[in-house]
Amino acid sequence: MAQRPDVPLEWLDRLRAIVERFPDCHEETAWVGTRWRVGSSTVAHVFGGEDQQFRIIFRAEPAEVPAFENLGAPYFKTEWGSTTVGMIIDDETDWDELTELLTDSYCVQAPAKLAEQVERPGDS
DSSP states (O other): OOOOOOOOHHHHHHHHHHHTTSTTEEEEEOSSSEEEEETTEEEEEEEEOTTSOEEEEEEOOGGGHHHHHHHOTTEEEOSSOTTEEEEEEOTTOOHHHHHHHHHHHHHHHSOHHHHTTSOOTTOO
């Protein structure tokens, strides 16, 4: 079995900078990689795969899941839940877009009273 690579520290730092804005969101070491949770709900999970690619898993609004499935690479649908989708991350990743996706994921997973405290992309 191939070894899973560690997520580059630079990417972890970028992800931390995104997620630290979310109320009561905390970082944990996951079974592989790193995840961020609000309560017991996972907001994001980043890890290296046996294929040497890096993935980040997050939640989307139920109505948006089919769009991610149809977009294709770098997006994919997982089997870990009806609203769980993922993205391959690499040196070409659009970090502004990923920020929006993780903000949405937090708002999907967090209790309403916490989600209401977060400025979502497009809010003015």
